Amino acid sequence: MIVDDSLMARRMLKPILEEAGHEVVMEATGGKEAIRGYKLHSPDLVTMDITMPGTDGMSATKEILREFPEARIVMVTALRDQNKILEAAGLGALNYILKPYSKDKVFAVLKEALAETPVKTR
Amino acid sequence: MSEKTQLRDLLECVVERAGGFLWEQVGLPAEFGRPDEPAREQERLLMATFPVTGSLEGRITVRAAERVVTKILNAMIPEPVPAEEEELMLQETLRETLNIIIGSSTEMLRRRGYPIEVFPPFATAGEESEASYQEDIEITLHTQTGSMHFVLSLVNR
Numbered sequence: 001m002i003v004d005d006s007l008m009a010r011r012m013l014k015p016i017l018e019e020a021g022h023e024v025v026m027e028a029t030g031g032k033e034a035i036r037g038y039k040l041h042s043p044d045l046v047t048m049d050i051t052m053p054g055t056d057g058m059s060a061t062k063e064i065l066r067e068f069p070e071a072r073i074v075m076v077t078a079l080r081d082q083n084k085i086l087e088a089a090g091l092g093a094l095n096y097i098l099k100p101y102s103k104d105k106v107f108a109v110l111k112e113a114l115a116e117t118p119v120k121t122r
Numbered sequence: 123m124s125e126k127t128q129l130r131d132l133l134e135c136v137v138e139r140a141g142g143f144l145w146e147q148v149g150l151p152a153e154f155g156r157p158d159e160p161a162r163e164q165e166r167l168l169m170a171t172f173p174v175t176g177s178l179e180g181r182i183t184v185r186a187a188e189r190v191v192t193k194i195l196n197a198m199i200p201e202p203v204p205a206e207e208e209e210l211m212l213q214e215t216l217r218e219t220l221n222i223i224i225g226s227s228t229e230m231l232r233r234r235g236y237p238i239e240v241f242p243p244f245a246t247a248g249e250e251s252e253a254s255y256q257e258d259i260e261i262t263l264h265t266q267t268g269s270m271h272f273v274l275s276l277v278n279r
Binding site for chain 1: 143146147195198199201210211214217218221222224225226228229
């Protein structure tokens, strides 16, 4: 599942995920939609934009992981802000992708995140 | 350093990153120029705004030539965009470009002593009321394809 308020950002990421062999089950444009989408689809992985209007990516990540600790969430952000990245890791996000990104970087992060053992079965 | 010099320094950080983005992601060399140089009024400009708070209260507005935004869009999304989505995608492209530029400027700005908070940019169709803002500094980035004008406006004090 892709979560990003920017249509362009979603259009950039979707073909990369598909090229990596994944099906994008949902594109959410905000945090609240992402929480609903996660409950509905239980995706293998979520790419979550940090900065979004309304419920941002940090709040949505916290909410999803509170209810679904096994969720695999990778943060996507343009912000070079170490504090935010550490905060996201503290919440349980598995990794992060900085915008602008290369296809290879996305492939590497996805591979690593999907190889992680979900919390539930650790 | 005077306040005006500080504001110019701040905006220059952002415009430098914009130049870096255009070169690294689009392959489009850009250079600083005067805002009153030719071509400014020659074609349609797209506009996006980014609220700024923290050590200063205001906003950064970017007015970019449509051809520049189209070039960025083509570089970021190689697949053709359906005609009915083109206008929206152009606005989104400028917005996302500004998001990336400001996001990657934040750390540099903090190092230089401008601890600002950033918020998601929004695309705007045209000029809004300038009643509560004062346009303080404008810097123009010229490319062979067209120009991008960056304006830092502070809330009237």
